[in-house]
Amino acid sequence: MSPESLNQSFLCDSVPPEMMDRLWEAGWRHFGETFFRYSLSIDEHGVKTITPLRVNLDKFSLSKNQRRVLKKNADLHCTFVPASLSPEAHAMFQRHKERFSDNVPDNLDTFLSASPANLPCPAEECRVYLGEELIALSFLDLGQNSTSAVYGMFEPVHSERSLGIFTMLKEIEYTQSRGSRYYYPGYATLEPSAYDYKKQLRGLEVLDWQTGLWDDYARKINPDTP
Numbered sequence: 001m002s003p004e005s006l007n008q009s010f011l012c013d014s015v016p017p018e019m020m021d022r023l024w025e026a027g028w029r030h031f032g033e034t035f036f037r038y039s040l041s042i043d044e045h046g047v048k049t050i051t052p053l054r055v056n057l058d059k060f061s062l063s064k065n066q067r068r069v070l071k072k073n074a075d076l077h078c079t080f081v082p083a084s085l086s087p088e089a090h091a092m093f094q095r096h097k098e099r100f101s102d103n104v105p106d107n108l109d110t111f112l113s114a115s116p117a118n119l120p121c122p123a124e125e126c127r128v129y130l131g132e133e134l135i136a137l138s139f140l141d142l143g144q145n146s147t148s149a150v151y152g153m154f155e156p157v158h159s160e161r162s163l164g165i166f167t168m169l170k171e172i173e174y175t176q177s178r179g180s181r182y183y184y185p186g187y188a189t190l191e192p193s194a195y196d197y198k199k200q201l202r203g204l205e206v207l208d209w210q211t212g213l214w215d216d217y218a219r220k221i222n223p224d225t226p
Contacts, residue, residue, distance in 0.1 A: 006037065006038055006039040006040075006209055007038045007039070007040075008036065008037055008038070009034060009035060009036040009037075010034075010035050011033050011034055011035070012033060012035060012120055013033045013113070013119055013120050014119065014120055014121075015120045015121045016121075017121060017122060017142060017143045017144040018143070018144040018145075020121045020141060020142075020143040020144070020146075020148070021143040021144050021145050021146050021182075023035065024054070024143065024146060024148050024182075024184045025214075026212065027052040027207050027209065029052075029148070029186065029187065030120065030141075031110060031111045031112075031150075032109070032110075032111065032112055032113040032120075033113055033119065033120050035120075037052075038050060039209050041189070043102065043193075044102060045191075048189040048190070048191050048193060049189055049190035049191065050187050050188075050189060050190075051187065051188050051189060051190050051206050051207070052184075052186075052187055052206065052207040053184065053185050053186065053187070053188055053198055053199070053201075053204060053205070053206055053207075053217070054146070054182045054183065054184045054185070054204075054205050054207075054214065055172065055182065055183040055184075055185065055201050055202075055203045055204055055205070056181070056182060056203045056204075056205055057172070057175065057176055057180065057181055057182065057183060057203065058181065058203070059202065059203030060172065060176075060183075060201070060202050060203035061202050061203070062169075062202075063200060063202060065200070066165065066169055066200075069161075069162045069165050069166055069169065070166070070169060072161060072162070073161055073162075073163070073166050075130065076128050076129060076130055076135070076161075076166070077128070077129045078126055078127065078128050078129075078170050079126075079127050079129075080124045080125070080126055080127075080140075080174055081124060081125060081127060082117035082118075082123075082124055082125070083112065083116035083117045083123040083124055083125045083139050083140075084116065084117060084125065085108060085109065085112055085114070085116060088134055089108060089125075089137055090107065090108055092134070092137060092153055092154075092155060093107065093108040093153055094107075095155060095156055096153035096154060096155070096156060097153075098156065099156055099159075108151075111139070111150055111151040112139065112150070112151070116139065121141055121142065121143070122141070122142040123139055123140060123141045123142060123150065124139075124140050124142065124174075125137055125138065125139050125140070126138045126139075126140065126167050126170050126171060126174070128154070128163065128166070128167060128170075130158070135154060135155045135158050135161075135163065136152070136153065136154035136155070136158070136163040136166070136167055137152070137153055137154075137167075138150075138151065138152035138153070138167035138168070138170075138171060139151050139152070140171050140174070140175075142178075143180070145180055145181050145182065146175075146180050146181060146182035146183065146184060147171065147174075147175040147178070147180055147182075147183055147184070148183075148184035148186070149168065149171055149183075149184065149185050149186050152164055152167045152168065154167070164197065165197055168185060168197075168198075168201075171183065172201075185198045185201065186198065199217065204216075204217040204218075205217055206220050208220070
């Protein structure tokens with residue numbers, strides 16, 4: 001299958017954790033009950049090549065910048081609970097989406113099912129508090145041996161805290177605590193994009209659409225990498 005022709009989707013309302021592992025390994029993602037995978041996208045800058053990413057947690061370690069983000073947010077409290085479409089999540093989403101100008105979704109239902117804690121698979125949300133104030137939320141699917149980030153958001157007034165990176169690091173920490181091997185941060189693009197922060201994760205691997213195999217990201221991008 002050539003990358004140029006890869007644009008697939010299907011609907012499913014219930015997938016067991018071990019099957020979610022296999023779907024993520026094959027490059028599939030989902031929003032709600034819609035599963036999809038595609039190899040190309042188009043934005044105002046032209047055609048972009050989609051690159052599914054995952055972190056091999058056996059090889060993961062924090063970079064200096066990621067340690068800085070954690071230190072900056074040491075005053076925050078995080079908790080993981082079953083995912084829900086709560087009124088406060090809907091309200092935060094409406095404020096968060098004002099940061100974007102292109103392909104802005106209408107509401108949080110775009111990304112989550114009506115029962116996100118268990119449909120189509122088990123999922124939890126990372127809730128980040130500053131004192132009693134909820135300032136960030138992210139949603140994480142749970143497989144048998146891996147997890148996958150669904151969506152993250154934060155209060156724009158706290159944008160200087162790098163909360164998108166912070167919640168991603170907390171998701172990785174939570175994934176490690178479950179004894180899982182892989183964390184899937186979602187799609188990025190081969191070309192520069194707003195998702196380049198995902199490419200800074202150590203232990204990063206990228207899926208080759210043509211072979212179906214995962215390879216070290218640095219070695220795939222730069223074949224001369226030892």
